[in-house]
Amino acid sequence: MKALVKRTAGPGLELTDVDVPQVGPGEALVQVKQTGICGTDLHIEAWDDWAASHVRAPLVVGHEFSGVVVEIGESVTDVSVGDVVSGEGHLTCGRCRNCRAGRRHLCINTRGIGVQIDGAFAEYVAMPSGNLWVHEHPIGFDVAAIFDPFGNAVHTALTFPMLGEDVLVTGAGPIGILAAMVSHHAGARNVVITDLSDQRLELASRLGVDLALNPRTRTLQDAHDQLGMKEGFDVGLEMSGSPVALRGMIASMTHGGRIAMLGLPSDEISIDFATVVLNMLTIKGIYGREMFETWYAMSVLLQSGLDISGVITDRFDHTEYEQAFATARSGHGGKVIMNWEK
Template identity: 85%
Template sequence: MKALVKTTAGPGLELADVPEPTVGPTDVLIEVKQTGICGTDLHIEGWDDWAAGHVTAPLIVGHEFSGVVVQVGQSVTDVAVGDVVSGEGHLVCGRCRNCRAGRRHLCINTRGIGVQLDGAFAEYIAIPSSNVWVHTNPIGFDVAAIFDPFGNAVHTALTFPMLGEDVLVTGAGPIGILAAMVSRHAGARNVAISDLSEPRLELASRLGVSVALDARQHKPQDAYAELGMLEGFDVGLEMSGSPVALRDMIGSMTHGGRIAVLGLPSGEINIDVATVVLNMLTIKGIYGREMFETWYAMSVLLQSGLDISGVITDRFDHTEFEKAFATARSGHGGKVIMSWEK
């Protein structure tokens, strides 16, 4: 089969012929239809310090995907051939304290598809049936392919109650925009979003945010009057990894405000702890998706009318992977997906 492979410890990927994966008794084989490019994939393709420290070549990359089940292991009873599926990219041990308590997203021994294990940028992928999410309601392969990042957004946005709240999202990348959309759908009164990219701010505006702020020209407080806010933001969703964005967010929260942080910074961040203490702010780190409560919430949000298809702005065939990665790396658009359909 064809697959995108990190063949050596260095920049670049290669579209190569590799053996089809084998299927164990508890695994399923999925014919991949669509895949999404994630920031993690950009790190691996570019081979930065993070990639060099976490990835061992050769490796099939990619973890955002949708497809159709074509084979199931002999012990699999809850997934069937023909099911339209997405996959949870974190494989957990099942034996650590958090796994045994039902908190699998906190597994201390987590391994990642496309990072430690062969991934989804291929014609076929085999994964444990326990990591498969079956789409029981009709859903397009393109939207199903971005359930992984959609889950990051849902996990972050629904960490704190949203009904009637004023929300600030810093970072208008695809996941930030998805988080803003989820916040509005969950009942937020206002949702402001900030970024440095004008095209991404325009996309966020088209997809329903209350106000989009160019962070080079505006502070979050500049939105108060336009949104009719008398105090600061109730909920903050930090999606950018920017030290400036987090500091600005802390300074614009109401007393008792709550901040969920998904964005990964490249280094340490200095913050005003006195403001956190005196204003009694809550700051919570978010990683991945709750398995599988977040997945249930994603499906219900779509069934209740949330349309996330607009966040997908660029589509390529997998043979055009170099163009696809360059587009994703530009930081000017929304989600980039690649087709593997024959």
Template identity: 65%
Template sequence: MKALVKEKAEPGLWLTDVPEPVVGPGDVLIKVLRTGICGTDLHIRNWDGWAQGAVRAPLVLGHEFAGEVVETGRDVTDIAAGDLVSGEGHLVCGKCRNCLAGRRHLCRSTVGLGVGRDGAFAEYVALPAANVWVHRVPVDLDVAAIFDPFGNAVHTALSFPLVGEDVLVTGAGPIGLMATAVARHAGARHVMVTDVSAERLDLARKLGASLALDVSGATVADGQRELGLREGFDIGLEMSGRPEALRDMLANMTHGGRIAMLGLPAEEFAVDWARIVTSMITIKGIYGREMFETWYAMSVLLEGGLDLTPVITGRYSHDDYEAAFADAASGRGGKVVLDWTR
């Protein structure tokens, strides 16, 4: 089968032939229809310091996907051939304290699909049935392919109650954009989004931002005044991993404000801990999705009318992957999807 592979320990990707995955008794074989390109995939293609420490070549990339079940192992009873599915890309041990307590997203032995084992940038992918999400209601195929990052956005945005709250989203990348849509849909009063990309800020407005602020020419405090906020933001969703973004967020939170932080910093940085203490600010780290409560919430949000299609700004055939990766790396658009049926 064709697959997009990190063949060598150097920059680049290769579209090549690899063996089809073997299906074990508890596994599901899926014909891949669409895949989404993630920042993780960009790191692996570029072969930066993180990728060199996390990935062993050769490796089939990809963890965002939607596909059709074509075969199930003998022990699989609740998934059938023909089902439209997406996959939870964090494979957990099932035996640690958190797994046994139902907190699988906190497993210390998590293996990432397309990072620690062969992934979904291929014509077929095999996954344990426990990691397969069956779409029981109609869903746009491209949206189904980005359920993984959509889950990151939902996990982050719904970490704290949003009804009637004023929300600051720092970083209008694809997940920040989806979090903006979720926050608006979930009842936030104001949602202000910051970035330096005019194109992404335009997308934020389409997805319901009350104010999309270019912080290369204005400050978060300026935006706060424009919205008429007297005491600061109630909820912060930090999606950029940028030190200045978190510092500005902290400086503009109300006392007792709550921050969910998904953005992953490239290195350690200082923050004003005295402000965090004296303003009684809560900071919660977010990684991945809650299995499978977040997935349930995602499906319900879509059933309730949440429209994510504006987030998808690039659609390419899988054999045009070079152009697709260049689009995803440009920092100007939303999600980029690869079609594996053509």
């Protein structure tokens, strides 16, 4: 089969032939239909310091995918051949304290497909059947392929109650925009999103954000004035990893405000903890998805009318992977999808 492989320790990827993975007990083989490019994939393709310290070549990369189950292993009862599925790419041990307590998203022994073990940028991927999410209601393969990042957005946005709240989202990448859409759908009063890319802010505006703001030209005080806000933001969703964005968010929160932080900083951040203490702010780190409550929430959100297809702005065949990665790296569009159907 064809697969996109990190062949050696260094920049670049190679589209090459590898063996179709064998299905063991408790596993299922999925024929991949479409895949999404994640920031993690960009790190691995570029072979930066993070990739060099976390990835061992050779490796089939990729973890955002949708497909159809074509084979099941011994003792598999939770999926069937023909099921349309997405995959939870975090494989947990099932034995640590958090796993045994039902908090699998906090597993200390988590391994990731496409990072520690062979992933989904391939014609077929094998993984534990318990990590597959069966789409019981009709859904396009493109939207199903972005359930992983959609889950990050849902996990972040629904960490704190949204009904009637004023929400600030910093970072209008695909996950930031998805989080803003979820916030609005969950009943937020005002949703403001900030970014330095006017193209992404334009996309966010088209997808229903109340106010998209470039901090180079407008301030958060402008947002307060335009929206008639009398106090600061109730909920903050930090999706950018930017020190400036986080500090600005902390300064703009109301007393008792709550911040969910998904954006991963590249270095340590200095913040004003006096404001955090005196204004009694809550800052909570978010990683991945809750297994599998977030997945349930994702499906219900779509069934209740949330349409996330608009966040997908670019589609390529897998043979055009270099152009697809360049587009994703540009930082100006939404989600980039690669097609693996023959």
